[in-house]
Amino acid sequence: MIDVYYWTTPNGHKVTILLEELGIEYKVVPVDIGKGQQFETEFLAISPNNRIPAIVDHQPTGADQPVSVFESGAILLYLAEKYAQFIPTDTPGRVKVLEWLFWQMAGFGPMLGQNHHFGFYAKDKIPYAIERYVKETSRLYGVLNRQLKSREYICDTYSIADMACYPWTVSHARQQQDLNDFPEVKRWHDQMKSRPAVERAYEIPEKMNLQGGISDEAAKILFGQDSSVVR
Numbered sequence: 001m002i003d004v005y006y007w008t009t010p011n012g013h014k015v016t017i018l019l020e021e022l023g024i025e026y027k028v029v030p031v032d033i034g035k036g037q038q039f040e041t042e043f044l045a046i047s048p049n050n051r052i053p054a055i056v057d058h059q060p061t062g063a064d065q066p067v068s069v070f071e072s073g074a075i076l077l078y079l080a081e082k083y084a085q086f087i088p089t090d091t092p093g094r095v096k097v098l099e100w101l102f103w104q105m106a107g108f109g110p111m112l113g114q115n116h117h118f119g120f121y122a123k124d125k126i127p128y129a130i131e132r133y134v135k136e137t138s139r140l141y142g143v144l145n146r147q148l149k150s151r152e153y154i155c156d157t158y159s160i161a162d163m164a165c166y167p168w169t170v171s172h173a174r175q176q177q178d179l180n181d182f183p184e185v186k187r188w189h190d191q192m193k194s195r196p197a198v199e200r201a202y203e204i205p206e207k208m209n210l211q212g213g214i215s216d217e218a219a220k221i222l223f224g225q226d227s228s229v230v231r
């Protein structure tokens, strides 16, 4: 059994998409980040960065104690390797998936996250910051569009790279991006959206009655953190 410490955000969806694609048994443990549950001691023991997602694998291969993993990219890689799916085993194929997984983790996710922050969540609308992240988002969508020109999926086969990127494209309108400007991304996005496993992953919040969104109270918890929260 895998426990997935989860909230209804792009990084949370990545992991439930993979778990649904794998068709394995898992338990969702909600961590309401708007209420500060990411700072609870039990959660910090498995996710020291006070961020979702994280998992605990109670039946790890080659270990007799449960294994915990934090960071969505590490989780995708851990599960893909454990179940030998959604990452090729040949070296060139594997390297391609790692490149695009790390591209998402180091660029596409963080930049689009800043785009959401300055363009949507921040009360103080700072034109320079908004323009900086909207433009960088546009550049990154352009990179993805070019990669998808000759392929159905981001790499040669459907992989954890697609599962890492897709949830961040769901909010393209909020990011001030028009998918018609990126026809290959649009085609891929629509194809991803209609995968049954992806549909099931996106049904979880409603099924579990998890309220996403960021209230004023939640914004105070989420957007004012400094080193005092990790002491």
Ligand SMILES: N[C@@H](CCC(=O)N[C@@H](CS)C(=O)NCC(=O)O)C(=O)O
Residues within 6 Å of the ligand: 009, 010, 011, 012, 033, 038, 050, 051, 052, 053, 070, 071, 072, 073, 221, 222
């Ligand atoms: N690099 C991390 C980022 C995780 C992350 O930023 N998670 C957000 C939700 S998408 C979170 O838990 N925020 C809680 C907080 O800011 O305190 C990953 O990919 O797992």
